[in-house]
Amino acid sequence: MLSALARFSRPHTIIATTIQVVALFLIAGGSQVMSLASLGPVLLTLVTCLALNIYIVGLNQITDVEIDRINKPRLPLASLEMSMREGRFVVALTAVVALVGAWIAGAYLLGTVVIIMVIGTVYSVPPLRLKRYSFWAAVSIALARGVIANVGVALHYNDVYGGLAAFSPATLAVMAAFFFGFGLVIAIYKDIPDLMGDRAYGIETFTVKLGPQRAFNLGRIILTVGYAGVMAVAISRLPQPDSLMLLVAQGVALGLFWYASARVDPSQKASIARFYMFLWGLFYAQYIILSVYQVTRGIA
Template sequence: MLSALARFSRPHTIIATTIQVVALFLIAGGSQVMSPASLGPVLLTLVTCLALNIYIVGLNQITDVEIDRINKPRLPLASHEMSMREGRIVVALTGTVAVVGGWIAGAYLLGTVLIIMAIGTIYSVPPLRLKRFSLWAAVSIALARGVIANVGVALHYNDVYGGLTAFSPATLAVMAAFFFGFGLVIAIYKDIPDLMGDRAYGIETFTVKLGPKRAFNLGRIILTVGYAGVMAVAVSRLPQPDSVMLLVAQGAALGLFWYASARVDPSRKTSIARFYMFLWGLFYAQYIILSVYQITRGIA
């Protein structure tokens, strides 16, 4: 049961949420206020966001169970390792924990939880079920993961730590723009291996509409523009050492992305599925890069 529950939570998203919450604390200047007392709000934020994460991915599996029997037959609901009743209990419990955790943490985190929960619900559940529409589905994921989560948790930390954090409007704007683009690419790429099931059930993803290769190249363009934008910000701050580090790190990440993507066959499910997980690795790395960049700026 524990193995099924772990797969139900979609581990790659759990890792992403954990890194996101911790990295935003460090980017906010958390290393300067690090103490046992300061870690309490971070832990509460992490538990709340992880519960929200499981609610979102769990609800999607409940509503997609028939499609997943074609696209992702190893998921616990699709493979009958978990019953629908058990799935609904997990979703109800984690949704409750997310709301209660947000309420305890404060208005900013509660608002973030409620907005993302609303987006995740209308993404998966009829009558709107936004995942049926390529553009709305991608925008929903990009807004929730890339913009609302980052801005909401940043404002929450700013509130908790008395306005001492390093989040300026410019910093938030750059982060939100980059991760919105990254969220779009994740949304596009996650559907490429699912072409058969999505087509069978009338889910109009970018892959269904454009084909695997064109959808894949669209993602390449979006992510390249995103990295180029952050590199332009770094260039504007040269010759500061922290900006050199950011420029080199972004160039290396972009180079790795193109090196790996050149070896992908979008028409082969196993090939694109492996690359999709590599993409999540770049997502994790970006938060680590930005954390190191902010700490370096603080030292300088």
């Protein structure tokens, strides 16, 4: 049962949420107030966001169970390792935990959780079920993961730690723009291996509409523009050593992305699935890079 619960939570998204919450604390200047007492709000934020994460991915599995029997037959609901009743219980429980945790944490986190919960619900649940439409599905994921989560948690940390946080409007704008683009790419690439099931059930993803190769190339363009944008910001702040570090790190990440993507056959499910998980690795790495960059700036 524990193995089924772990897979139900979609571990790559759990890792992403954990890194995101901790990294935003460091980017906000958390290293300046590091103590056991200061970690309490971070832990509450983390538990709340993880519960929200499980609610969203769990709800999606409940509403997609028939499609997942084609696309992702190893998921616990699709494989019958978990019953629908158990899945609904986990989703309901995590929704309550997320809302109660956010209510305790404060208005900014509560607003963030409610907005993302609404987006996640209308993404999966009829009558809107935005995931049926390529544009709205991608925008929903990019807004929730890339913009609202980052801005909301940043404002929450600013509020909790008395405004010492280093989130200037410019910092937030750059982060939101980059991760919005990254969210679009994740949304596009996650559907490439699922072409058969999505087509059978009338889910109009970018892959269904454009084909695997063109959808793959669209993601390449979007992510390249995102990395180039951050590199341009770093160049504008040279010759500071921290900006040079950021420039080099972004160049390396972009180079790795293109090297790995050149070895992918988007028409092969196993190939694109492996690359999709590599993409999540780049997502994790970007938060670590930005954390190191911000801490380095603080030391300087």
